[in-house]
Amino acid sequence: MESILSPDPAHPGHRPGAATAVKLVGVSRFYEVGEGRVYALRDIDLEVDEGEFVVVLGPSGSGKTTLLNMIGALDVASEGRIIVAERDVTGASRRELSRLRRDTVAFVFQTFNLFPTLTAVENVQCAVEISGRRRGARRVAEDALASVGLSGRGLHYPSELSGGEQQRVAIARALATGNPILVADEPTGDLDFRTGVQVLEVLQQLARAGHTVIVVTHNREISRVADRVIELSSGRIVSDGPPLEGRADVADLRW
């Protein structure tokens, strides 16, 4: 009998030999409002391979952030099953979800969410320490900052950095955790075009380096840099495949 953990070789974007990073089977997320239910997601079946760069696209209210939260183990499904990095998180306890986030998923937020009283390098170092690697955490943090082009800005506080720099610190923070899956919620939403491009380049490099990168955005142009675009509407997947407008380099994007 086939295990739910077994990859589905027929799913869009599947690369032969690649393991499954995320798998959702019949997932719905609804909220009880009065006597009725409001669905944020409905019957989602989805599989993402390790090393894939996936963009989840959709307008406001389409359910893309809810999807991201469940992949990142921040939220749980009302129905269906979710497997992240070969762990079935369906019905997981608060402690198990915490552990999964600590060991498997790293987040990049639209509003950066850096700790204002820590310097850039300390923000990154803090995430490394939370992941359980206290020894050498500073060095890992410095390397992560260098990898996003911020090696000279480590001792600056977030308030002393531009928006693009803050987002790159946030990416370095996610990268430094060493977790294989990186989820980014509107990572360019608060940035101007030029800094947005810088951020996307970093994310693309991460995907090339083997990280599974899942980016949520409402900006169709951004989706052109992804291997695969999943489009949501009213909580359902309406399309799943390569960018409709064709793949583009980051340098060719315009928004």
Place this chain on the structure above:
Amino acid sequence: MVIAIGTGVYSALSGTATWRRVSNDASFAATGMYDLRVRGTEGLYADRGAMLTVLESLPDPSLIEHAEERLIFDTQVDASTSAKSIRVPGRVIGLDVSEGGPQLTSVAVADDQGRALVAADDGQPVALVERNFADFYGLQADGTVRLGGGATLDLVGIGMGPEYFFITTEDGGFFAQANFAALFTSLTTAQEIADRPGAVNDLVLRVRDEVDIEALRADVQAAFDGSSLGLGVTVMTASDEDAYRVLYEDIKNDRKFWNVFAGLILAGAAFAAFNLSSRMVDSQRREVGIGLALGASRVQLAWRPLLVGIEIGIAGVLLGIAVGSLAVALLRPVYLEMLPLPIWRTGFQWQPFLRGAGLGFVIPVVATAWPVWRSTRMTPVDAVATVHRSTNTGFAHILRVLRWPRSAFRRMPVGNVLRAPRRTLLTALGIGAAVATLVAVLGMLDSFRSTMARNDTIVLKDHPDRVVVGLDSITTDDGTLVASVAAATSVGTTSPVLQLAGHLTVSGAKGFDVVIEALDLAGGVWTPISGVAPTEPGIVISAPAADELGVDVGDEVELTHPVRDGIGFTTTTSSLRVIGIHPSPFRFPVYFDRSLLSSFGATGLANELYVVPAAGSSTDDVAAELFDLPGVNSVVAAATSSKIVRDSVNEFTGILRVLEGFLLVLALLIAYNATSINADERRRERATLFAFGLPVHRVMVLEIVECALYGLLGTLIGLGVGRAIHHWVMTRLLQSTMPDMRLDIVIDTGTYVSAIVVGIVAVAVAPLLTLGRLLRMDVPGTLRVVE
């Protein structure tokens, strides 16, 4: 709640002064406290009715509304029970009960503590035992007591006479009930026990309302001095009576203490209120900005937050009634036990409450008005700008130069404490006020205990079991009485002492009253100081006395002292050299060698003996053996004076425990207040930590460490302020209220531990109160919040 604790505790502590005054008034009125008392010299008596007759010679006898004669004499009292040996100095007070009296200085007996004396008791061997003494030893109302000389009295009740509401010692010690037994009996019975039929030596008077009491006192004194009674009387007003004076004067002293401490508590509440109100107005900054953008006037915009401030003030004041009532309920039994009075009136005191409530109301309103004023002065553009408040870094940049802690995670709480300096300061000041109050209050007790411990080492040196035997008259040190004491089998060695009253001063200074003791400085049972050449003419004074007079060894002082003149004493002033300074904490003891008694015309006289029990005998054995020896009126262990002060300090701790409880809650609430504001402001940071997989308990540890840092800061401030207040209380306040005692300025380790427990530990646990909020946090929602 913080305002409520501030106003409630303020009103309760301040209200105790009113309780005491009203209760004193009612109790003294109910027991017929005298207006004037005519007191005969010890050992002299008049026939019954003779003292009343003297009053007829007053210029206007009608000014006296009522007068009663009494017979009062000191004796030893054996109130031993089967479980405990109780032999103490005491006093028999013979009252005229023949016609339903006494009307003056009557004895109040509670319903469950036996019965009052009645006319049928006149001449019967029955008595009431004084309640402070009975309570101390747990005596029942129906026992029997034996008096020095062999008489026994059956107890019919436990009572309270107005002169004994508060028991003091001859040398000014308070709470002396452990060592003084007053027995109230009929006048005839007292005469029979004293073997003086028909004798009286005391007269109490009630005068008409409009009388000039001082003028009448002078008239009464003159009338007795001019009479042929030869009683050598002293005429006293109620204020001269120790119990009356102390009970009223202590109210003033209490008020000074409580005003300081209640003010500190209110200040702590004020700081917390400022914190809360500032945050509340800050959270409405955008609404104010939108209002400004829409063209609303500043007054219109200010009203809403100001109304909230007013609501907080009103809620705090109303809750303050409940907190105040709780404080009253907790303080009431402590006062009732510490100062038993026939009538206690301990209602909620509205006047101090309204005073505290006024402040409690004004504080949050002012605390709101300031940030409201600031926010309405912003430009609309600034006010509506979307910025994350949580990105403020305050003084956190300081951390850039600090290398410790090296862990970024561990630096977070330190950075958080530094990022909102105003809030951190207000929180720390609030906690500091609570800690300062605790340190000052507990430090006072430490000082008392340390001083008494020091006194013990002085008084008990060489012979810890030393006993002071009081004689009922001045006698010769080679006479039969001294020989009889020395011959007792339980008595080892004895030293004769002559104790007299005097006044010590230096030229140009006011000086103070002293107790002069002539003893054997060279080879006596006890000496106050070693290394003094006993034959050198001069006196040994205490260190506090030397400090106050500004003198040292070798300087001259003026001692006013009695000099033997025939069979009595007259007073003279001698210039004497200070030959030594002893380390007693008391100002009044003055010593000189008995070889110098010749200059007092009192060679070889004594009225006291220092006794060391014989080998194998105890203090109790000495007391038991000398109990029936005629001429001995007290046998007291030398350690008693310290024990008395220690007992009084212990009585006081009950009030402080109540205060401590409120301080603990106040500190906890101030910390909770700060934590709660922080939790609200930094929820996105918490959510981010959760997103990175940090479990709840580790986030809670972060909060606890942060609060502990607030607590540490507050405790450091509190310790500094508390020590300063303690120093002020010891050197200024107590110097004026207790001039005879120089207290050590000491704060024990235990007090510091208590301060740390309240200031750091209790404060650090405050975040646990926000645990529920943390567990219920909508992490994904919070992560997307744009403030």
